Amino acid sequence: MFPIEEFKKLRTPFYYYDTDLLRQTLKEIRANTDPYMHVHYAVKACANPKVLGIIAAEGFGADCVSGGEIQAALNAGFPADRIVYAGVGKSDWEIELGLDAGIFSFNVESIPELEIINHLAVLKGKKARIALRINPNVGAHTHANITTGLAENKFGIDMQDMERVIAIASAMDGVEFIGLHFHIGSQILEMDDFAALSRRINEIQDRLETAGIPTVSDINVGGGLGINYMQPDHNPIPDFRSYFSTYRKNLRLRPGQQLHFELGRAIVGQCGTLVASVLYIKSNPIKNFCIVDAGMTDLIRPALYDAYHHIENLTAESPSDYVTYDVVGPICESSDVFIKNYGMTRTRRGDLIAFRSAGAYGEIMASGYNCRPLPLGYTTEELK
Numbered sequence: 001m002f003p004i005e006e007f008k009k010l011r012t013p014f015y016y017y018d019t020d021l022l023r024q025t026l027k028e029i030r031a032n033t034d035p036y037m038h039v040h041y042a043v044k045a046c047a048n049p050k051v052l053g054i055i056a057a058e059g060f061g062a063d064c065v066s067g068g069e070i071q072a073a074l075n076a077g078f079p080a081d082r083i084v085y086a087g088v089g090k091s092d093w094e095i096e097l098g099l100d101a102g103i104f105s106f107n108v109e110s111i112p113e114l115e116i117i118n119h120l121a122v123l124k125g126k127k128a129r130i131a132l133r134i135n136p137n138v139g140a141h142t143h144a145n146i147t148t149g150l151a152e153n154k155f156g157i158d159m160q161d162m163e164r165v166i167a168i169a170s171a172m173d174g175v176e177f178i179g180l181h182f183h184i185g186s187q188i189l190e191m192d193d194f195a196a197l198s199r200r201i202n203e204i205q206d207r208l209e210t211a212g213i214p215t216v217s218d219i220n221v222g223g224g225l226g227i228n229y230m231q232p233d234h235n236p237i238p239d240f241r242s243y244f245s246t247y248r249k250n251l252r253l254r255p256g257q258q259l260h261f262e263l264g265r266a267i268v269g270q271c272g273t274l275v276a277s278v279l280y281i282k283s284n285p286i287k288n289f290c291i292v293d294a295g296m297t298d299l300i301r302p303a304l305y306d307a308y309h310h311i312e313n314l315t316a317e318s319p320s321d322y323v324t325y326d327v328v329g330p331i332c333e334s335s336d337v338f339i340k341n342y343g344m345t346r347t348r349r350g351d352l353i354a355f356r357s358a359g360a361y362g363e364i365m366a367s368g369y370n371c372r373p374l375p376l377g378y379t380t381e382e383l384k
């Protein structure tokens with residue numbers, strides 16, 4: 001499935017994006033959404049311009065968390081009126097960029113932020129469409145570092161403050177209150193978590209209605225759908241049918257309400273692979289180290305979240321000869337380990353190694369630590 005002969009001509013490490021799979025994934029999302037459902041790709045998962053260009057060309061919106069991402073989305077061709085912008089710490093220039101571009105909505109996370117957006121919009125004689133990001137206090141069955149919807153997390157506005165914040169927003173000249181926004185975490189595979197969020201949104205809508213607050217036009221449930229890191233080839237396209245039908249079944253939308261999603265990982269995760277070369281095999285009495293030329297600077301998820309990436313030797317000589325390795329990078333940090341005690345086909349210097357499921361939070365998190373050059377990204381089209 002990988003163009004290995006083409007890989008051999010490239011300098012490693014690099015990212016490879018299977019754009020056929022990306023297009024199929026986008027098609028599957030289309031097939032499982034209704035016209036009132038709007039999917040905004042979470043740019044933070046992967047902002048490779050070629051990947052962004054494909055997603056924009058297929059008609060999706062963008063979910064941004066910084067001014068840089070708004071700029072990247074606009075450059076890639078996402079229409080401003082399909083861009084939503086979240087984040088607890090929006091700088092003035094970022095808000096101004098969003099106002100000037102005319103983005104669809106600012107997902108507001110606090111009263112001080114609301115006041116600044118209002119102030120900057122009034123100065124420009126504009127009205128900012130805003131959705132309030134509510135912290136629904138719904139847990140997700142995922143890694144503790146990537147839950148976002150609990151009261152202890154820094155994100156969003158507390159439910160007990162909702163009515164007060166809505167009253168403040170509704171009295172402002174520079175903002176138009178259009179929606180409620182939620183996002184409970186990432187790499188979520190339990191549909192029950194999304195059902196729980198739906199039920200919480202139902203309660204919230206009922207409560208606001210009882211308080212005499214007019215119905216909003218837009219509900220945004222965020223993203224968070226996970227992928228299968230253990231078996232990347234098993235179902236390379238996530239189960240979008242179950243995902244969207246969970247919301248269809250559990251969320252009671254009011255007439256005319258539009259439903260927004262912000263999917264990142266589920267769109268690009270399985271499309272990306274980090275390809276590295278084996279530099280050295282080093283053994284001591286208790287370990288075999290497979291030292292590769294990619295490190296935590298290229299793919300930080302294992303060091304940061306203890307994440308698992310399926311590793312394959314793409315150029316193994318004898319596919320049945322298994323050896324146990326610690327696969328490590330060249331960075332001067334003890335945490336620069338991709339995996340310990342990993343059974344893999346016997347490797348030699350020069351073998352090409354694939355780190356699978358690296359399309360999301362991979363290339364975009366690369367750093368120049370140790371003065372390393374950033375990895376390049378190639379697509380299927382480019383290597384044909």
Ligand SMILES: *Cc1c(COP(=O)(O)O)cnc(C)c1O
Pocket residue numbers: 042044045063065086183185186187222223224225262263264265266360
């Ligand atoms: C990160 C993020 C997303 C995307 O999360 P995935 O797990 O990649 O789907 C969506 N919305 C917000 C507000 C985010 O911060």
